[in-house]
Amino acid sequence: GAGVSQSPSNKVTEKGKDVELRCDPISGHTALYWYRQSLGQGLEFLIYFQGNSAPDKSGLPSDRFSAERTGGSVSTLTIQRTQQEDSAVYLCASSIGGGTGEQYFGPGTRLTVT
Amino acid sequence: DQQVKQNSPSLSVQEGRISILNCDYTNSMFDYFLWYKKYPAEGPTFLISISSIKDKNEDGRFTVFLNKSAKHLSLHIVPSQPGDSAVYFCAATQGGYQKVTFGIGTKLQVIP
Numbered sequence: 001g002a003g004v005s006q007s008p009s010n011k012v013t014e015k016g017k018d019v020e021l022r023c024d025p026i027s028g029h030t031a032l033y034w035y036r037q038s039l040g041q042g043l044e045f046l047i048y049f050q051g052n053s054a055p056d057k058s059g060l061p062s063d064r065f066s067a068e069r070t071g072g073s074v075s076t077l078t079i080q081r082t083q084q085e086d087s088a089v090y091l092c093a094s095s096i097g098g099g100t101g102e103q104y105f106g107p108g109t110r111l112t113v114t
Numbered sequence: 115d116q117q118v119k120q121n122s123p124s125l126s127v128q129e130g131r132i133s134i135l136n137c138d139y140t141n142s143m144f145d146y147f148l149w150y151k152k153y154p155a156e157g158p159t160f161l162i163s164i165s166s167i168k169d170k171n172e173d174g175r176f177t178v179f180l181n182k183s184a185k186h187l188s189l190h191i192v193p194s195q196p197g198d199s200a201v202y203f204c205a206a207t208q209g210g211y212q213k214v215t216f217g218i219g220t221k222l223q224v225i226p
Contacts, residue, residue: 004157035216042120042218043158043203056213091157102148103214105157 002026004106006092012112013082021077021109025094032069033095033103034077038088046090049075050097082113117141118206120217128225133191135220137204140185144206148214149178149189152201161202162189194224 005024013019025032034046045059049069060066064082069075079086089110093103119138127133135149145166150158164171164178164187171178177190191198204217 033214043205043216045213045215048213058213093157102160102163105150105159107155107157 004092004094004104006090006106006109008109009107010110010112012114015084015113016081018078018080019082019111021079021090021092021111023075023077023092023094023106025073025075025092026104027073028096029094029104030072030097031095031103032075033093034067034075035091035093036088037091037108038085043091046077079111082111084113087111087113116218117144118204118215118217120202120204120220122220123218124221124223126223126225127194129196130193133189133194133198133222133224135189135191135202135204135222137187137189137217138185139187139204139206141206141208141215142185143208144215146207147178147180147187148205148207149176150203150205150216151198152203152219158203191222194222196224196226198222199224 007022030051032049035043047067048056064080067077089108091108093105095103117140148163149161151161152158162173162176162178164180169180180187201219201221203219205214207214
């Protein structure tokens with residue numbers, strides 16, 4: 001398909017384990033974002049990649065969270081030593097670039113830490 | 115510190131009537147505003163946007179109004195349809211920078 005895809009769609013993990021979430025953006029989109037939505041909360045910005053520029057990591061909640069974007073396309077969000085408060089839906093979005101803010105979202109990965 | 119606020123967590127409207135969703139912001143540097151719609155188990159989808167140089171933007175049944183002096187925007191849906199039932203997120207950005215700040219969302223229910 002032509003949209004943003006994310007995998008897995010659901011992930012259940014035990015507290016303390018590491019998880020990797022994957023995002024495939026729309027081909028040609030130079031900007032990629034990660035957000036999370038906890039229960040009853042809005043979309044919380046995590047990290048933003050734009051082309052070859054250094055990513056904006058200002059939203060990452062702790063050093064257990066990291067993300068990379070390889071080859072300007074696929075991105076992986078890694079959460080180390082997961083905690084129960086990490087349980088949320090993690091959303092990835094991409095955009096063409098240009099500053100209008102219109103982003104295309106994937107369906108999200110629902111992470112449950114038990 | 116919530117820079118984009120949606121103070122109504124939910125709203126119910128009869129089919130055919132007008133839905134008005136409100137959003138307030140605190141950052142005067144925001145100059146571009148967007149509304150996204152989200153269905154359960156799906157990612158948000160872009161709905162409509164407005165630049166701070168305008169006070170109104172219309173797209174079919176959807177109109178967004180911006181009051182810069184009040185730092186307030188609203189989304190009007192006329193007429194409302196059952197398929198409009200979703201969570202609506204207000205969002206804002208500044209100066210062409212693509213980091214977007216989202217509100218908490220308002221859940222709209224359109225009753226047939």
